[in-house]
Amino acid sequence: MRIQIKNGRLIDPRNGIDAVLDVYIAAGKVTAVGLAPDGFNANQVIDAAGLVVAPGLVDLSARLREPGFEYKATLESELQAAAAGGVTSLSCPPDTDPVLDEPGLVEMLKHRAKLLSLAHVYPLGALTRQLEGKQLTEMSELTEAGCVGFSHADMPLTDTLVLRRAMQYAATFGFTVWLRPEEAHLAKGGVAHDGEVAARLGLAGIPVSAETIAISTILALMQDTGARVHLCRLSTRVAVDMVRQAKKQGLLLTCDIATNHLHLTEHDIGYFDANCHLKPPLRSQRDRDALHAGLADGTIDAICSDHAPVDDDGKLAPFAESEVGSTGLELLLPLTLKWAQATATPLSAALARIGSIPAGLLGIDAGHLAVGATADVCIFDPEQYWKVERSVLKSQGKNTPFMGLELAGKVRWTLVAGQVVYQA
Amino acid sequence: MNNPQLTKDGKLKHLLSIEGLPKSILTEILDTAESFTGVSEREVKKVPLLRGKTVCNIFFENSTRTRTTFELAAKRLSADVVSLNVGTSSQSKGETILDTVDNLIAMHADMFVVRHSQSGAAHFIARHVGPHIHVINAGDGRHSHPTQGLLDVFTIRRYKPDMHNLRVAIVGDVLHSRVARSEIHALTTLGVPEVRVIAPKTLLPQDVERLGVQVYHDMSAGLKDVDVVMMLRLQNERMTGALLPSAQEYFKCYGLTQEKLALARPDAIVTHPGPMNRGVEIDSAVADGSQSVILPQVTYGIAVRMAVMSMLAGASE
Numbered sequence: 001m002r003i004q005i006k007n008g009r010l011i012d013p014r015n016g017i018d019a020v021l022d023v024y025i026a027a028g029k030v031t032a033v034g035l036a037p038d039g040f041n042a043n044q045v046i047d048a049a050g051l052v053v054a055p056g057l058v059d060l061s062a063r064l065r066e067p068g069f070e071y072k073a074t075l076e077s078e079l080q081a082a083a084a085g086g087v088t089s090l091s092c093p094p095d096t097d098p099v100l101d102e103p104g105l106v107e108m109l110k111h112r113a114k115l116l117s118l119a120h121v122y123p124l125g126a127l128t129r130q131l132e133g134k135q136l137t138e139m140s141e142l143t144e145a146g147c148v149g150f151s152h153a154d155m156p157l158t159d160t161l162v163l164r165r166a167m168q169y170a171a172t173f174g175f176t177v178w179l180r181p182e183e184a185h186l187a188k189g190g191v192a193h194d195g196e197v198a199a200r201l202g203l204a205g206i207p208v209s210a211e212t213i214a215i216s217t218i219l220a221l222m223q224d225t226g227a228r229v230h231l232c233r234l235s236t237r238v239a240v241d242m243v244r245q246a247k248k249q250g251l252l253l254t255c256d257i258a259t260n261h262l263h264l265t266e267h268d269i270g271y272f273d274a275n276c277h278l279k280p281p282l283r284s285q286r287d288r289d290a291l292h293a294g295l296a297d298g299t300i301d302a303i304c305s306d307h308a309p310v311d312d313d314g315k316l317a318p319f320a321e322s323e324v325g326s327t328g329l330e331l332l333l334p335l336t337l338k339w340a341q342a343t344a345t346p347l348s349a350a351l352a353r354i355g356s357i358p359a360g361l362l363g364i365d366a367g368h369l370a371v372g373a374t375a376d377v378c379i380f381d382p383e384q385y386w387k388v389e390r391s392v393l394k395s396q397g398k399n400t401p402f403m404g405l406e407l408a409g410k411v412r413w414t415l416v417a418g419q420v421v422y423q424a
Numbered sequence: 425m426n427n428p429q430l431t432k433d434g435k436l437k438h439l440l441s442i443e444g445l446p447k448s449i450l451t452e453i454l455d456t457a458e459s460f461t462g463v464s465e466r467e468v469k470k471v472p473l474l475r476g477k478t479v480c481n482i483f484f485e486n487s488t489r490t491r492t493t494f495e496l497a498a499k500r501l502s503a504d505v506v507s508l509n510v511g512t513s514s515q516s517k518g519e520t521i522l523d524t525v526d527n528l529i530a531m532h533a534d535m536f537v538v539r540h541s542q543s544g545a546a547h548f549i550a551r552h553v554g555p556h557i558h559v560i561n562a563g564d565g566r567h568s569h570p571t572q573g574l575l576d577v578f579t580i581r582r583y584k585p586d587m588h589n590l591r592v593a594i595v596g597d598v599l600h601s602r603v604a605r606s607e608i609h610a611l612t613t614l615g616v617p618e619v620r621v622i623a624p625k626t627l628l629p630q631d632v633e634r635l636g637v638q639v640y641h642d643m644s645a646g647l648k649d650v651d652v653v654m655m656l657r658l659q660n661e662r663m664t665g666a667l668l669p670s671a672q673e674y675f676k677c678y679g680l681t682q683e684k685l686a687l688a689r690p691d692a693i694v695t696h697p698g699p700m701n702r703g704v705e706i707d708s709a710v711a712d713g714s715q716s717v718i719l720p721q722v723t724y725g726i727a728v729r730m731a732v733m734s735m736l737a738g739a740s741e
Contacts, residue, residue, distance in 0.1 A: 199629035200443065202543040202566030202602055207630070271428055272544030316522060318542035320565070 001043055001418055002026045004036070008048025008379060012055060013352035014368040023053060025375040028418035032371060044420075048379050051412055054351050055367045056088025056376030058358040060256050060304035061232060062329055064121070065396075066109070068097025073309040073396035075109075078329065079118035081395035083422035085330040086378030086411040087305070088119050089359065089366045093178075094126040095153035101126035101137045103145035110146045118421050120376070122362055124151040124178055127166050131155040134162060136169055148362050149176040149230070154279055154324075156184030160217060167227035176363075180232040181214035181239065182206075182280065191320045193235075193281045197266040203319060206281050208236045215242050222251050230361060231255035233306055235280035237290035244299040254361055255299075257291050258306035259328060259335035264288075264401055274315045274322035275401045278306075292343055295353065302358040303339075305332040309397020327397035334407035337382060341408075347382065375418040384410035428550055436735050438550045438559040441568035442609035450613055454578050456731035457724070463500055464726055473734045474503035480533040481507040482524065483562070484540040489698055490562050490572075493722070494537045497729035501737075506533070525549055529557065535736060536560065543567035543602075558736040560729075566600050572697050573606025575728040577614060579721045580652055583693050587611075593620040593646050593688075594637075595678060596656030596705055597627045603697045604656055605635070612636045622646035623678065626667045643678055647687040655680055655696040658705045671704050681707045685715065693717045 003025040010021040010033065017033075024032040024040055031037050062082065065073040082090055092109075094100035100109070106123050113121035125147035129135045132155075139150055150170055157163050157179075170177045187210040192198040194205025215231065219242070222229055234240060234257050246253050260278055265285050269276045276282055294300040308325025315322050332354055340350035359367030366376060385406045390398045414422035427444050431437045436449055463471055479498040481491055491507055498505045510524055525536070535558045538546050543565030550559040563569040577587075584590055592611055598604040598621050611619050612635075621632060622640045633639055640646030647653065658674065668674050680694065694710060696718045702708045711718060 194630045196631040196634040199631050199635060200605070202564075202568065202605060204566075205630055272547050313520075317520070318540065318545040318548045318564070320542050320544070 002041060003044045003046060003415070003418065004040070004042040005046045005048050005053055005377065005379065008051050008053035010053045010369070011348050011351055012369045013348045014356035015370050018348050023369060023377070025415070025418045028375055030369050030371055030373045030375050033369065046379065046413055051379050051381050052347070054378045054380070055355050055369050056378045056414065056416065057086045057332060057354045058362065058367050059087045059090040059307065059329065059332055059354070060302055060358045060361065061258070062087070062090040062092055062305060062307035063309065063325070064092050065309060066096065066112070067105070072311045072314065075112055076116055077394065077396040078307070078309060079113065079116050081327070081329040081393065082119040083414045083416070084394045084411060086333050086380060086414050087329050088376035088378065088414065088416050089122065089362070089364060090119055091122045091124055091148060091362055093124050093151050093153040095131060095155065099126050099131050100124070100147070101129050101131070103138065103141045106142055106145040106147055117416065117419065119416060120366065122146070122148045122364060124149050126150070127152045127177065128157065128162065133157040133159055136166055139170060139175055140173055143173070143175065148364065149178050151178035151232070154180060158184045160221070163217070164221050164224060167221050167225040167229070171225050171227040174228070176228045176230055178230045178232055179218055180280070181211050181218060181234070183210045183213040186210035186213065191277060191281070192269060193266045193283045195266055195284055197269055201269065201272065208238055211236050211280065212238045212242060215239055219246050219251065222253065228252040233258045233261070233280055233304070234291065234300065235261055235283045235287060237287045240290045240294040240299055244294070244297070247299065254301045256302040256304045256358070257295070257300055258304055259332060260306065260326060260401060261288065261291060262303065262339045263335060268401060269319070272319040273401065274317065274319055275326055275399050275403065277319055277322050277324055278326060279324050296343065296345070302361060303332070303336055303353045304358070305329050307395070309395050310399045311396070312398065315399050326400045327393060327395040328400070329395060330393055331388070331400060331402060331407070333378070333380060333411060334409035335402070337409040338407060375415055377413070377415040378411060379413040380409055380411045382409055384408065386410050428547060439570050439732050439736065440546045440550055440559065440561045442570050442573045442606045442613065443568070445613065447613050447615070450574070450610065453574055453728065453731050453735065454581060456735060457578055457727040460727040460730040461724065463730070464723070469500050470502055471500065472502045474498065474501035474737055477503045477534040477737060478532060479503045479505050479535045479537065479733070480528045481505065481537045481562070482510055482528065483508065484510045484521065484538070484545070485563070487539055487563070490539065493725045494562060494729055497726050497733060500726070501730055501733055503733070521545065521549065522552055525552060529553065533557065535733065537562050539563040541565055560732060560736070563602055565602065567602050567605065569602040569606050571725070571729050571732060572603050573610040574732070575721055575725040576607050576654065576695055576697070577610045578724050578728050579695060579717050580693070582724070583717060584651055588615045588617065590616045590652060591618045591620070591650045592616055592652040592654060593622055593650045594654045594656065595622045595643065595646070595680065597658050597662060598623050598632060598656065599627045599629050600659065600662070601656050607654055608635050608637055620646050620650065624668070643684055644687055647684055650688045651692055653680060653685065653688055653692055653694045655694065655706050657697060657699065658701055660701070675704055679703070679705055679707060680710050682709050682713070685710055695721055698722070
């Protein structure tokens with residue numbers, strides 16, 4: 001299969017390209033950029049005039065719900081959502097059922113994803129067995145099976161001795177530990193930011209200190225162990241300050257935030273909108289402003305979708321009893337573009353946050369379109385608006401705070417390894 | 425954001441919380457309640473305003489007093505009344521809130537009075553029911569208990585008609601109290617210029633001052649020169665965790681005694697939503713004393729609930 005993508009505005013942040021250039025693809029790889037290779041004879045020509053041609057997006061956190069939670073979503077439905085969202089590589093946390101703590105499970109997941117050929121799936125292995133926070137997993141074996149890092153998902157890891165040993169062990173092999181910073185005791189029972197809205201609505205709060213104490217602990221253990229840590233989904237101003245300082249000190253620390261937190265605050269909960277029941281909770285306006293500042297100065301490395309499809313029944317309950325999460329794969333691009341527009345961030349810099357940078361964090365060869373690269377491509381119309389509706393979303397989860405809103409940024413073609421997996 | 429409590433032309437459709445209701449509606453409820461106070465004193469304690477209507481009390485959380493006053497209010501309006509203590513029946517069999525509600529809708533209920541342990545449960549049910557059904561929140565988690573807030577301000581207005589010239593102190597567990605939140609919104613909406621909350625920091629929500637109240641931790645300072653003292657109930661289970669060291673220490677610091685009450689204005693009144701923990705948040709001498717309006721509150725509660733029900737029934741016509 002030989003494909004020519006012509007007349008598009010090629011934006012390849014890693015290679016510093018932002019120009020109208022054609023891309024030539026053969027045998028799943030990029031074979032040329034700009035001028036056609038000698039004798040190139042395309043089977044398919046994609047006319048991308050007026051469209052942006054970018055490396056396929058890389059999402060750092062997408063729950064696919066398989067194995068174990070197929071009533072919420074299936075691998076197939078969510079990888080189709082990825083394709084529709086222009087996401088060609090994604091990392092999934094280990095909190096499936098069974099937990100991704102055994103090489104066989106990881107191999108099975110990789111194999112199933114490969115058969116579907118809709119996106120490259122990079123599992124994060126469980127940091128401890130069953131995510132119980134007691135015994136380490138076989139990190140080396142899990143890595144051989146395809147894990148790109150180790151995470152404790154949203155499960156509490158209260159025993160700091162276990163955390164320290166897990167970080168030591170991971171550091172032995174140079175594996176990255178992925179942690180969402182949340183001190184379990186302070187967060188217990190909480191469902192919203194411990195602030196004005198929680199006070200008004202009578203919702204149990206999660207204080208800012210739940211995040212900052214966890215980060216303090218992690219930073220101290222990083223100093224002890226030399227482990228490389230990626231902090232998942234920061235939400236508070238103080239956390240951004242702490243990471244900024246730690247990076248200045250040279251710690252091997254990176255972090256991301258979720259698209260929801262880029263745009264929403266505690267006030268968006270309104271009259272108990274269960275779609276805003278998220279982890280970490282939506283914080284205050286000041287916190288959101290600090291997240292923007294952290295992205296601007298590079299303290300925050302990447303933006304992720306924090307994709308967590310929930311079935312309708314899961315959200316049909318009073319706020320605190322509703323399930324946590326929102327669908328996100330199909331909103332990663334438009335919500336990132338919305339942020340870029342609001343903050344006058346250049347398109348190339350914005351795409352780097354959901355492409356080349358997260359690829360680097362995962363240690364995978366993706367997020368760029370140099371000659372020889374795997375031909376994962378996202379072709380989108382940055383100006384075209386589309387309405388977020390149940391019928392439009394491919395994800396089995398129809399839960400998002402952005403339901404009913406019109407967003408700019410419509411994916412028109414998605415290619416994975418030189419194959420068209422989505423077209424609209 | 426649409427206000428889920430009002431119809432398009434601004435009439436009361438559901439009563440879910442005091443917050444979000446305009447002063448005109450609160451005043452209308454209080455004035456209507458005023459006209460109902462006479463009904464309970466008649467020999468035939470009934471008016472036919474809700475004849476042919478079915479009111480369902482669904483209590484996902486147990487209650488005796490509130491359920492009884494709602495029942496009486498509905499009956500005095502000539503409605504047919506069904507009361508369910510779901511807390512002890514189908515919910516424990518795994519039925520969801522909506523299953524329960526759907527079953528009652530199928531029985532052609534016109535009005536739901538709901539209590540639930542989760543904040544937002546009444547909003548959740550109101551979103552689900554059809555346009556001809558009205559929902560009254562009889563308490564949802566820590567969020568709201570609007571008829572209690574209304575009967576409290578109704579009582580205050582009876583004794584202190586000039587709401588624009590009042591100093592009110594709310595004392596106790598504001599953090600877990602739906603009553604406190606309703607009282608705060610009712611008082612501030614009706615134009616009370618100074619609302620204080622008095623509690624230890626463990627029993628106050630973060631950023632509570634954003635609700636328009638002044639925060640006091642010292643009860644003597646907080647009670648000084650107030651016209652109304654509104655006590656809150658302290659649940660026994662608050663004593664077992666790390667919120668408070670003991671009932672004794674709580675009473676010493678925040679219990680209302682005659683001595684402390686003497687710091688308030690001489691004609692100050694004392695309210696309590698009941699049931700009281702005598703010797704924990706309030707001394708018996710105060711509860712039964714001349715400044716207490718705790719029993720009148722219960723009486724007025726029926727009139728206020730009749731007012732709300734009759735206004736809701738009127739909104740559908």
